[in-house]
Amino acid sequence: LIVLISLDAVGFKLTFLLAGSAALFVGIGLGIQKIFQDIMAGLIILFGKTVKIDDIIEVDGIIGKVTDIGFRVSTIITRDDIDIIVPNSKFVNDNVINWSHHEHMTRFKVSVGVAYGSDVQLVKKLLLDCAEKHPEILMKNKPFVRFSDFGDSSLNFELYFWSSNIFRVENIMSDLRFMIDDAFRKNQVTIPFPQRDVHIID
Secondary structure (H helix, E strand, C coil): HHHHHHHCCCCCCCCCHHHHHHHHHHHHHHHHHHHHHHHHHHHHHHHCCCCCCCCCEEHHHHHHEEEEEECCCECCCCCCCCEEEHHHHHHHHHCCECCEEECCCCCCEEEEEEEECCCHHHHHHHHHHHHHCCCCCCCCCCCCCEEEECCCCEEEEEEEECCCCCCCCCHHHHHHHHHHHHHHHCCEEEECCCCCCCCCCC
């Protein structure tokens, strides 16, 4: 205040200085507001326990495991072992899927199509056999098969299963596809490829 009064006394125009200061303070205020919002969100997360260390979450289409929760930002590690720094306000303001909030196991599915004319009961049996043989598929909730649709080129089935290895479930799904392909080959069940009829008119 003394500096401003002294500058004014010697004839220095404070109008431009005050105008520039106002714009600066608005920018600082917006930045502080964002930081304060992240800190408050961090307190909500820490005390509300909506997100915890080792939870598997999906935010902005990215699936990752929470490795650290700070006052302003949190860290998640993706399935590609990449660390991502996430502002805590994301967890409060955006839609976040917590895959492990209530249960330590989650349901997943693998889809497959077979050729028309296939023995659908045999297909069901083979799919269930593959699920039961995988060591990381839980039998507490029995896997089941759903005949989902009559497709354009195939009869479509979905194999549903539960696993507690949520973070690396893509590896389990890959294993199942290998097992299903092998079982189908051994039992002459065909997985068709899309076909189209082309009519040429002269």
